[in-house]
Amino acid sequence: MIESFRLRDLEFKNRILVASGTFGYGNDVPDLVDIAKLGGVVTKSLSMKARDGNPSPRIAETASGMLNSIGLANIGVHKFIAEKLPALKNHETKIIANIAASSVGEYCAVMEILDSQEGVHGFEINVSCPNVKEGGLSFGTDVKLVSLITKELRHRTQKPLIVKLTPNVTHISEFARACEAEGADAVSVINTVIGMAVNINKRTPKIATTTGGLSGPAIKPIALAKVYETVNAVKIPVIGIGGIVSWEDAVEFFIVGASMVQIGTANFINPATGVTVAEGVKKYCGNNGLDDVGKLVRTLQTNKTISIVDSWL
Amino acid sequence: MIESFRLRDLEFKNRILVASGTFGYGNDVPDLVDIAKLGGVVTKSLSMKARDGNPSPRIAETASGMLNSIGLANIGVHKFIAEKLPALKNHETKIIANIAASSVGEYCAVMEILDSQEGVHGFEINVSCPNVKEGGLSFGTDVKLVSLITKELRHRTQKPLIVKLTPNVTHISEFARACEAEGADAVSVINTVIGMAVNINKRTPKIATTTGGLSGPAIKPIALAKVYETVNAVKIPVIGIGGIVSWEDAVEFFIVGASMVQIGTANFINPATGVTVAEGVKKYCGNNGLDDVGKLVRTLQTNKTISIVDSWL
Amino acid sequence: MKQDIVPIHSVQFITNEIIELTFISDYLSAAAKPGQFINIRVGENFPLLRRPFSIFNVEGSRVSIVFNVIGTGTKVLARKQKGDTIDVLGPCGNNFLSFVDDSFETAIFVAGGIGVAPFPFLTKKFPASIKIVTFLGGRNKELIIEKGLQNVRIATDDGSQGFNGTVLDLIKDDFSKHRYIKPRFFVCGPTRMMKAVAGYAKEIGADCFASLECDMACGIGLCQGCNIEMNGGEKKYRLVCKEGTIFDTQSVKL
């Protein structure tokens, strides 16, 4: 059974990664997860300086999902290199550094610092960050800015460059096309969906920042639809993310067309979800006569007789 | 306790309506629901001609939600008037006709037919329909078209005109502003969220049209965030829809700023949800010293010290 | 039709795979007709939608259903016990008796797997004047229930009980040996099996009425999610939950 997947020059041992912000820097789970069984670990988003993050409460549970507004709390790129990377790179897996920033310049600067680090195998760019220049509007909703960020970063690394897209746009495929045009090696689809919840006793938002990012099984249907839209728009690989808690969920993403998947919220419930997903996907392929997980990718059979014009909801 | 709400010249006895497509034409539930206890009934979307709708399967359950792609199956406006309206208008409640169409002309034509009907108290316009002229792209994602539809319809009726917005856009507030500018009396927020699900045994989509509309508790956080964005953008009333199954859910929407709410998917589980929600909201207001449900609207206390630029997810 | 919270009287395995759940409802026990279903809210929060179950038996004020554990809903249901309550909505759908008239003399009941569910109650309520022959098919003997049925012939895929083969093979075999006067088929089971039986019925010139299965969101005509395509006629689709679940198999595209 072939489980591996290659992105540029980087070979992942399997197609299952853990998502940014849901696995720390890999150092909180040594007893709980055999990290070597994961295709890769995407780090918590790293910014130039350490960020304290948002006030509490930062999380709230919702029906089959959760809201978060951590505020990209992170130790900053320098401390990451000094304190976390040494242990992290000992694991037999690939490390993808996720970068967050509040200006195009900061994205570039953080990447330049990380690119020379041997233990950093590739990059995922979190564009769901507020653009300070534009009064805080997210980079990720402006296709020109996403283009620009991709272009600037592409010059700065030979390692795999993945852009992580936000679902909070009308046509995610436009953004994926822009990334492809500027040389991104892949796009990750999706980051969290904007949501909110209210404490009806206090009449306050359940998280301090009023709105936050919705994740978990609740958003899986949304993520699958966004992946479907994206794989129909670009040729570069799409990394599916959103609500995966079981291998069956991952198989759905592969069938729709994701080349890899990431596990997010599920890590909070079962930190070893990635490992059981990898095992389950392998078994499913075996049972279905596929000798390469890649042969599962984009095998969706759709009903071709239904035209878009007919498909009113 | 004041429960009523006025929109233009129309007085709803309370602020709880049942949502389009989730209550038929009111004739399937006589034994199960005391319709007179609802503020109003929004009809299934009506088009000029009867529509068969989409092939099966049309629905699939998801985590705390469901996908549907009914295809706006409906009996057409003429049959509605001849066969359904006579019984429907006997109920002591307000009837809002929801209109769907595949061209601006069809929206106008359907409204002209309905406007003269005495039992039709107002209109809700479903703009989440494919624009045949544009190859099937949804009207609801093009702010110019939503403007145009609102403007054309506003000329044609003195009854309340509500535009029902789709959440599948980057900034729903732009659409709400356009509706307000063209004289809409209110906007309904939200219609279903695009989603999909896959049958991993058959490797087919779980609904025939591949993607469909996600509804139910899973989308409540998304709906609340969209309502929040909208109430901060317009002065006209916002009708909150999405995932309401309990009075507590409805209270969340009122606190965020919805002036009325609609119950959708919950009707499939408990057809009388609207009645229990109305009772629960009234009781909550009583317990909290509010003598008018309207006094609950937009009472959310947010943390003003957090700036947008700081509020990274 | 009514929505009600009712007390559970018992939950027990009646084969190694099939559970019978009995609850008490004066209303449903009086109102239910054979072939109708009830729509059960399995859990308070999960799963979201109700699950439809055929009425299996009615005795006094006790109503029962049978099911096998296949997914989230039936897993939760299997954990219920005496003293718990469940939220039931029904009775829903049309019923088999409305397809009973003078134009046939032998009722051929055909059940596949858990599709046996409506037949004991139907047998009980069937006009005594009409002869019933019942064909049961299942993967193995754990999916076979004979109680409350008449003139039962059994087929299992693995041969663990009765005829070794499909229920249609058994029917054909049986029909080659016996002469049934003016037969009419009443069928419930997996779609593929119903389609096969409907084809055979057509071949031998018999009517065939089948209780269709499909995913339902509401079960009462509100969502339009349960459409079945018709073979011509005025409407392209009908709603399984409201205009069915039982259809003349010649009228629908199975």
Next chain:
Amino acid sequence: MKQDIVPIHSVQFITNEIIELTFISDYLSAAAKPGQFINIRVGENFPLLRRPFSIFNVEGSRVSIVFNVIGTGTKVLARKQKGDTIDVLGPCGNNFLSFVDDSFETAIFVAGGIGVAPFPFLTKKFPASIKIVTFLGGRNKELIIEKGLQNVRIATDDGSQGFNGTVLDLIKDDFSKHRYIKPRFFVCGPTRMMKAVAGYAKEIGADCFASLECDMACGIGLCQGCNIEMNGGEKKYRLVCKEGTIFDTQSVKL
């Protein structure tokens, strides 16, 4: 720290409102320290997130927690029974014993409501050389558990047991009557109560260590969702689940 599926030994009401759930785990019974918590997957699908519970008691290989039914998770947990299994992850967080040293002589345990949970196990493991006085507060007597505690003084909001008033009122009253030598406070309960007790401790110049409560997504440091603001120091926030749950109350903004 380990994630494990463990068998339930018993589930029983120990007051009219509080349930004790006991399960069997060789690992946890050996590894758990007083003040630590375990994170329980309450249901397979619902609710989504684990729920944290303090370790209430350890006896042999049996570990127990106590809870009162307040929401979705505890409702599901209350329905568990002997023979079921639960998915537990732990032990999580720091523990009270790491705040035990030579610089105090009387341990003042203060529990509000279900915040009593960690104290019986703490009492059992506490150095015998140190005197313990335990103050319990609750809405009413159904929220009071005395078992396993030492020198218990009780306050209830409704006066149904012990002192009629808040636990702080009781402490003040008690402290005015007795002289406790070098007291140190160990507190668990609602945030407002902990804040009040911390204020009093500061007033009388005593140390105070409180086990903080907050919503948690992971309980093990992965999500950064459980931040508490610090009173100065190097970091603005710390994680309650990993760097706590027990903090010197002077170091945090309660």
